[in-house]
Amino acid sequence: MSKWYLYGLALLAGVANAIEPGQNATLAKVTGQPMLAGLFCFGLAIACFLVAMIVARLRGRAPAEAATHVPWWAWPGGVLGAAVVLAQLYISEKVGAAPFLGCVITAGVVGSIILDHYGLVGFERHRAGRWRILGGALMIAGVALVAVF
Numbered sequence: 001m002s003k004w005y006l007y008g009l010a011l012l013a014g015v016a017n018a019i020e021p022g023q024n025a026t027l028a029k030v031t032g033q034p035m036l037a038g039l040f041c042f043g044l045a046i047a048c049f050l051v052a053m054i055v056a057r058l059r060g061r062a063p064a065e066a067a068t069h070v071p072w073w074a075w076p077g078g079v080l081g082a083a084v085v086l087a088q089l090y091i092s093e094k095v096g097a098a099p100f101l102g103c104v105i106t107a108g109v110v111g112s113i114i115l116d117h118y119g120l121v122g123f124e125r126h127r128a129g130r131w132r133i134l135g136g137a138l139m140i141a142g143v144a145l146v147a148v149f
Contacts, residue, residue, distance in 0.1 A: 029093065099146055113132050
């Protein structure tokens with residue numbers, strides 16, 4: 001079965017990723033309460049997950065012992081998500097959408113090349129060959145151009 005549709009969904013997620021910082025920063029600015037805006041964003045995200053669980057009928061309970069097999073580094077992922085939202089609330093409006101998202105995505109890609117190369121945080125190993133490294137370098141150059149001009 002082809003997985004090409006997954007790339008389409010990833011592209012839609014990328015568009016959403018471009019829109020979200022502006023939404024969150026505007027909510028923070030208009031309310032004058034960035035932290036409250038962040039809490040609202042996370043509250044709405046939790047509500048969306050609950051609805052998705054109901055729709056997908058994933059209300060089953062995992063056995064408690066399943067949690068003991070989770071690596072320690074998997075649990076604090078929400079902290080990183082909070083850091084991303086805080087950056088959206090405080091930084092995106094000041095630097096602009098394109099430089100902000102360019103930095104976020106480029107750092108994510110370069111970081112992912114490293115994660116893949118060493119097989120860290122649950123990813124399979126994918127060698128960081130010259131083309132991957134060149135792609136990361138080109139992204140860095142591209143975001144620098146977007147930020148400067």
